[in-house]
Amino acid sequence: MSTSAIVTAAVLVIGDEILSGRTKDKNIGFIADYLTAIGIDLKEVRVVSDDEAAIIEAIDALRAKYTYVFTTGGIGPTHDDITADCIAKAFGVALPYHPEAVAILKERLAKTGGELNEARMRMARIPEGAALVVNKVSGAPGFWIGNVITMAGIPTVMQSMLDEVAPKLKTGTKMMSETIRADLKEGDVGTPLGEIAKANPDAIIGSYPFFDEKLGPNTNIVVRSRDPQKLQVVKGAVENMIAKVKSQLAAG
């Protein structure tokens, strides 16, 4: 694992079932947490349907922009699994049967039963030049070509694939965060918080309203920085601001 200042990523979720609402995505939030924890900034997510033009356009847009692109979905054995085809086309490479992938499927089927038919062989088609991503859950591998990492859509399988690739990813200086509960309404901290944000352009300050059962409308303020000292300075400024607003409201 090598380290540079900022490493970025995008997630591309592929599947009609997410867009129709039939399946609720569970991968975006998991990958977001995972990448944040290892020091990769997730900058964009897209969800597209099982449509070749839409998938290729998204792959090309995202791989040009970010350090890594993680795709989920569309690598199963059926006709609507077209992710491998689209990535091969995007990279302008062939999509041959990968001997190691074929061997993995054969070994798996020897255990579970079932025939290595045309449909299952689809899962052994890997874009030329790609490395396999081992799937410890159900056998059929993902793959990694250029800066694009293609994983399954089933959450348990995707998660195990992410564990496989994580040690090989470049990572950046981790973004750290502090959450400060204001016990104030967002509208009461907005103006002074904006001043703190303006004075500290190198920290990221977010404000998240929530409803507290006892106190009513409330606010969490999240300060983020890659510099631990900066983080503490801005956290202190936010805490002082909160104390000041509270005493002003009390003096009312």
Added chain:
Amino acid sequence: MSTSAIVTAAVLVIGDEILSGRTKDKNIGFIADYLTAIGIDLKEVRVVSDDEAAIIEAIDALRAKYTYVFTTGGIGPTHDDITADCIAKAFGVALPYHPEAVAILKERLAKTGGELNEARMRMARIPEGAALVVNKVSGAPGFWIGNVITMAGIPTVMQSMLDEVAPKLKTGTKMMSETIRADLKEGDVGTPLGEIAKANPDAIIGSYPFFDEKLGPNTNIVVRSRDPQKLQVVKGAVENMIAKVKSQLAAG
């Protein structure tokens, strides 16, 4: 509500907190279900950070492509709420205080307490020419300009805003679906299912593996069409295929 054959939409989720993993999005799945139910095809979702260039680029790409764009997030009172600014810039219009929005905020604050300060006034800035989208939950309105509908990120507020705009949306012929549980492994139905898909290019056929506690690896096949007759024909073809595969495997 007027009807044409196909009406499309995209969702744009705006917020660092989704990309950092801090907040798990609950809006995409809800909007997907909602739009499918009223006859609008959700074709794409994007999640971008609180970054002006990223938001404007996504807005412009999506509004050129789809009938509607629904945005969620970034319309609160703090400095990181920049959605209104970005939409005004994308449309090339000013972002003045909207008298009706100001009146709504005043009325709300008269009930809940709190000062109509600079921060809260941010929520009354509405792109010139936009219509307000009433917020029955917490007051501060969303807005609708061109084909872009801007809603809050908080799920309860977003949902009430969607209820407000739904009766005014163009909708298309509803996509209907039938789910057929195969009780077969996906790899065993893949080849014949592909043939059915090829013979019925006007129906959408999806295959979704799942794990059954008793039977092990299993498959749901989902057939979708706007034509109820077509839907039944393809459903029948899938059911026949499943029966045939089962008898082949039993004989096998």
